Amino acid sequence: MTCLTPSFDVVVVGSCMTDLVSYTERLPKPGETVRGKKFLTGFGGKGANQCIQAARLGAKTAMVCKLGNDSFGNDYVENFKTNGVSTDYLSQTEEARTGVAPIMVNDEGQNAIVIVAGANLLLNSNDLRKASKAIIHSKVVLGQLEIRPDIILEALRMAHKNGVKTVFNSAPAVADLDPEFYQVTDVFCCNESEATILTDIEVTSVEDAEMANSILLDKGCKSVITTLGAGGCVLTTQENRTPIHVPTRKVKALDTTGAGDSFVGALAFYIAQYPHLQLDEITRRASHIASMSVEAHGTQGSYVSRNNLPEDLF
Ligand SMILES: Nc1ncnc2c1ncn2[C@@H]1O[C@H](COP(=O)(O)OP(=O)(O)OP(=O)(O)O)[C@@H](O)[C@H]1O
Numbered sequence: 001m002t003c004l005t006p007s008f009d010v011v012v013v014g015s016c017m018t019d020l021v022s023y024t025e026r027l028p029k030p031g032e033t034v035r036g037k038k039f040l041t042g043f044g045g046k047g048a049n050q051c052i053q054a055a056r057l058g059a060k061t062a063m064v065c066k067l068g069n070d071s072f073g074n075d076y077v078e079n080f081k082t083n084g085v086s087t088d089y090l091s092q093t094e095e096a097r098t099g100v101a102p103i104m105v106n107d108e109g110q111n112a113i114v115i116v117a118g119a120n121l122l123l124n125s126n127d128l129r130k131a132s133k134a135i136i137h138s139k140v141v142l143g144q145l146e147i148r149p150d151i152i153l154e155a156l157r158m159a160h161k162n163g164v165k166t167v168f169n170s171a172p173a174v175a176d177l178d179p180e181f182y183q184v185t186d187v188f189c190c191n192e193s194e195a196t197i198l199t200d201i202e203v204t205s206v207e208d209a210e211m212a213n214s215i216l217l218d219k220g221c222k223s224v225i226t227t228l229g230a231g232g233c234v235l236t237t238q239e240n241r242t243p244i245h246v247p248t249r250k251v252k253a254l255d256t257t258g259a260g261d262s263f264v265g266a267l268a269f270y271i272a273q274y275p276h277l278q279l280d281e282i283t284r285r286a287s288h289i290a291s292m293s294v295e296a297h298g299t300q301g302s303y304v305s306r307n308n309l310p311e312d313l314f
């Protein structure tokens, strides 16, 4: 009998959310009912978004996550399958509904959002144990903060202990991040507001990001990337404490939703499949991929696939 050891490029331990988006002339006041003009649903959640971007670039991916045993959960399983993501380490529960994000958008483009994490918060140590072979035999383990932080930490710890590269995206921002996250992270990735909350430096420029990165490196991770939207990002590593500003492409921004997740997913893909490439070149390529997501509407719907990309990115 052959023993099949799972071998993935990228294993994501993270969240899945179904976006429920209503477009109205104006947002309702408390107790008020307004008529909507359009409604759509979308696949979201930082973990799943990042996993889908990595998969579209050609990474062999698996998603460790928890969905509800409901129609949103069933649709999400199909979405992973359509995108070639392994669902072997995903489970559906009767104890909570699939995570949702009801979103209202008014004519001015302002929004009001309620996030109900639901089943995402039930992903537990037992689920990680079932996925442990996939985790310790993968090239990259990727986590964010939309599920229980102790579970993400446990997954990163498991990967780190077994020599697997770890990428941690500290989103959404929390002020009291467990210091162990820095110890078990190879590439720590945050945006301006997360860097601000983690370092108490108001990050709005390249210079601010350079200072913030230095503080985050001192906490123990091997490298830090702070993304700055159209300003690109700043990379700093323990090996070379001189920060590198990586500008992004100048694009006509149509919809920046999901750019951060596209960047992190692409980063994980390159780290897994191009381990000998310098991190600044990896960052440059991930930035290129993310800038393309800004040129299209939606989140996962705006993520490019390898066959639509120039060969020099591979
Ligand atoms: N307007 C833009 N033009 C070009 N590239 C962009 C633009 N916005 C974002 N990007 C690309 O996406 C990367 C991540 O963007 P950003 O720093 O806005 O992440 P984020 O705040 O986590 O995004 P979001 O929360 O909207 O998903 C940037 O480093 C850049 O490469």
Ligand SMILES: [K+]
Binding pocket: 255, 256, 257, 258, 259, 293, 294, 295, 296, 297, 298, 299, 302
């Ligand atoms: K987009």
